[in-house]
Amino acid sequence: MVTLIVDNKEIETQEGSTLLQACLDNGIYIPNLCYLSGIEDPPGSCRLCFVEIEGYDQPRTSCRVRVQQGMVVRTNTEHVRRLQKTAFELLLSTHHVDCRNCPANKKCELQRIAKFLHFGLKLKRLEPLERDIEVEHEHPFLEYIPTRCVLCGKCVFVCRKRNGQPMLSFAKRGFDTVISFFGEKDKAVDVCKECYACAEICPVGALLVKDSPNIPNP
Amino acid sequence: MNLSAETEEKVMFDDIASMLRTFEEKRENLMPILQEIQEKYRYLAPPALEMVAKRLGLSSCDVYGVATFYNQFRFNPPGKHQIKVCLGTACHVRGGDIILENFERKLEIQAGQTTPDREFSIDRVACVGCCALAPVAIVDDTVYGHMAPSKVEGVILGFEIEKERKEREKQDSESQE
Numbered sequence: 088m089v090t091l092i093v094d095n096k097e098i099e100t101q102e103g104s105t106l107l108q109a110c111l112d113n114g115i116y117i118p119n120l121c122y123l124s125g126i127e128d129p130p131g132s133c134r135l136c137f138v139e140i141e142g143y144d145q146p147r148t149s150c151r152v153r154v155q156q157g158m159v160v161r162t163n164t165e166h167v168r169r170l171q172k173t174a175f176e177l178l179l180s181t182h183h184v185d186c187r188n189c190p191a192n193k194k195c196e197l198q199r200i201a202k203f204l205h206f207g208l209k210l211k212r213l214e215p216l217e218r219d220i221e222v223e224h225e226h227p228f229l230e231y232i233p234t235r236c237v238l239c240g241k242c243v244f245v246c247r248k249r250n251g252q253p254m255l256s257f258a259k260r261g262f263d264t265v266i267s268f269f270g271e272k273d274k275a276v277d278v279c280k281e282c283y284a285c286a287e288i289c290p291v292g293a294l295l296v297k298d299s300p301n302i303p304n305p
Numbered sequence: 306m307n308l309s310a311e312t313e314e315k316v317m318f319d320d321i322a323s324m325l326r327t328f329e330e331k332r333e334n335l336m337p338i339l340q341e342i343q344e345k346y347r348y349l350a351p352p353a354l355e356m357v358a359k360r361l362g363l364s365s366c367d368v369y370g371v372a373t374f375y376n377q378f379r380f381n382p383p384g385k386h387q388i389k390v391c392l393g394t395a396c397h398v399r400g401g402d403i404i405l406e407n408f409e410r411k412l413e414i415q416a417g418q419t420t421p422d423r424e425f426s427i428d429r430v431a432c433v434g435c436c437a438l439a440p441v442a443i444v445d446d447t448v449y450g451h452m453a454p455s456k457v458e459g460v461i462l463g464f465e466i467e468k469e470r471k472e473r474e475k476q477d478s479e480s481q482e
Binding site: 268 | 373
């Protein structure tokens, strides 16, 4: 076991665990979107789980840091909050905010983070930059709504873990990046019919089981 | 799609199948294979991507993800006339995106796509090396400098008239025989 100090509180955790996991296990919430417990190599792509660690000049993404004996960590400094708010604001600026008509309403990870950071879901500083991508209707059992997607990659990870070869994956690049179900329609019929792991893990209601309510322009 | 295009595709897929047999089932062969197909046929047809995935034991969407990441691959057969609109810095400043938009609207396709009759395809390119002529469009091998939205129609019309003239000549020679 390893002991470390987070926000002046001593916590114990298993050796080799990530700092983010250790904090979450001990009831200390750090905003995060792309981290999944059990993920060997966290992508660290959502840029929300920043913390300040004694001995480092700059805040670090806690999902990419392994715990060390005697680590002293602060999760709520001004610097950390500023980074988190900016990252969150950028995510929101491409997110189609329409909570009332969204099936993820009240269980959406974005709402949770907004509440935690005391940050409204309405943009103040940035202009909204919605991506002009059509809703994916090709999959026999799933719907993908790119304007809601935060590209956390959790769906790709769980699909790969459960089915060996993923049925979905990132496609394109940069601002045009989407989740794609390209190919293997026949395989999807067998595999996806009983899985739905991707729709369950989606933190923002961007992947839905077909025929569920609130799918825009079916 | 007409019949000849269909047989053409069949020949292409047969050829790709035999080409794939020369590669070992290793993930690192993915890029060389995609590049070879692109080099030879100028585009990656979706069924070809699935064939590649099967050969390498990867999932199709993984192959698609890699292929769509790179600008060097296209997914539609190039048109008979390839329109390239420059969006390099100089052309961008002089409104290259407006030229692109005009071509897109006129032909009713997006950049990277081909018209259903396979006559025209549009691509965006980054600098063709004649920035003094900005904004620039290149159609086949002809450089059109100082492009203006009003000139777009004329360029397309020129090709359409040329096509009609050739067809008429063909008909005339056939009727003479």
